[in-house]
Amino acid sequence: MTALVVGASTGLGRALADELARRGHDLLLVASDRRDLEAQAADLNLRHGVAVRALALDLGGELDPGARIAAALDGLPPLTALLLPIGCSRADDDLSLEAARIGQLLAINLHAPLAIVHALLPRLREAHGVVVLFGSIAAVRGRGRNVVYAAAKRALVSLYESLRQRHRDNELRVQLYQLGFLATNLTWGMRLPAAPAHPAAIARTVVARLHRGSACRYLPRKFALIALIVRALPWPLYRRLRA
Numbered sequence: 001m002t003a004l005v006v007g008a009s010t011g012l013g014r015a016l017a018d019e020l021a022r023r024g025h026d027l028l029l030v031a032s033d034r035r036d037l038e039a040q041a042a043d044l045n046l047r048h049g050v051a052v053r054a055l056a057l058d059l060g061g062e063l064d065p066g067a068r069i070a071a072a073l074d075g076l077p078p079l080t081a082l083l084l085p086i087g088c089s090r091a092d093d094d095l096s097l098e099a100a101r102i103g104q105l106l107a108i109n110l111h112a113p114l115a116i117v118h119a120l121l122p123r124l125r126e127a128h129g130v131v132v133l134f135g136s137i138a139a140v141r142g143r144g145r146n147v148v149y150a151a152a153k154r155a156l157v158s159l160y161e162s163l164r165q166r167h168r169d170n171e172l173r174v175q176l177y178q179l180g181f182l183a184t185n186l187t188w189g190m191r192l193p194a195a196p197a198h199p200a201a202i203a204r205t206v207v208a209r210l211h212r213g214s215a216c217r218y219l220p221r222k223f224a225l226i227a228l229i230v231r232a233l234p235w236p237l238y239r240r241l242r243a
């Protein structure tokens with residue numbers, strides 16, 4: 001069985017690749033930096049004895065990433081898990097971004113997951129596999145920062161629902177994790193309201209649940225309550241928050 005990790009080179013993706021290799025999954029790793037990925041693939045192969053392929057793709061500008069990924073899967077054991085911990089945010093994503101930057105953020109955070117899921121659906125259905133999407137607490141309610149990033153993450157919730165509406169659990173399982181703050185590049189240098197979770201701990205939970213059914217969950221779990229409170233705030237009060 002092969003697992004595909006898109007956004008595998010750092011943060012949560014790297015931790016997921018580690019945990020999957022430790023549990024004996026063959027892997028295809030995708031990210032933008034070829035040298036990083038090749039070193040990571042060689043290291044996982046050496047430590048865990050699994051087959052690991054690396055595919056470098058700039059998903060900010062790749063029109064048909066699914067075709068390149070499908071070609072890279074040829075010859076590996078059947079694809080049973082597609083994990084999409086890819087993400088990119090910008091400090092200036094605040095309603096002042098120019099069009100080209102908006103397009104790039106949407107390409108990485110939304111077009112890539114959609115296009116890759118679409119391209120690999122036949123293989124995943126054949127293997128009764130699982131698609132794992134990663135959303136964000138940043139998308140719970142619209143605000144003046146992370147505007148494009150949050151719009152893309154909110155759209156992933158729609159993708160999650162579409163996939164579940166179309167496929168029964170015995171054909172394809174779909175799991176969506178709405179993540180709180182993690183200690184990764186994405187939050188590096190930010191002043192956060194709470195201590196960030198360690199990606200390795202999140203990866204252990206996600207991989208342990210891969211064989212389970214479709215579900216949407218908050219991780220760490222306390223963010224389910226935080227999301228509930230943020231959604232319940234009356235609009236006049238919410239508007240006044242410097243969120």
Ligand SMILES: NC(=O)c1ccc[n+]([C@@H]2O[C@H](COP(=O)([O-])OP(=O)(O)OC[C@H]3O[C@@H](n4cnc5c(N)ncnc54)[C@H](OP(=O)(O)O)[C@@H]3O)[C@@H](O)[C@H]2O)c1
Nearest residue numbers: 007009010011012031032033059060086087181182184186
């Ligand atoms: N960190 C948080 O606090 C947090 C909170 C909520 C949700 N999330 C979500 O959780 C997931 C994992 O986040 P993370 O913090 O682990 O992020 P991260 O450390 O920044 O890693 C992001 C991954 O995406 C890849 N990537 C980014 N741009 C790419 C591009 N143009 N082409 C190909 N690959 C690209 C990166 O590879 P390269 O470096 O090679 O480009 C890297 O492997 C993401 O979906 C993120 O949105 C994170």
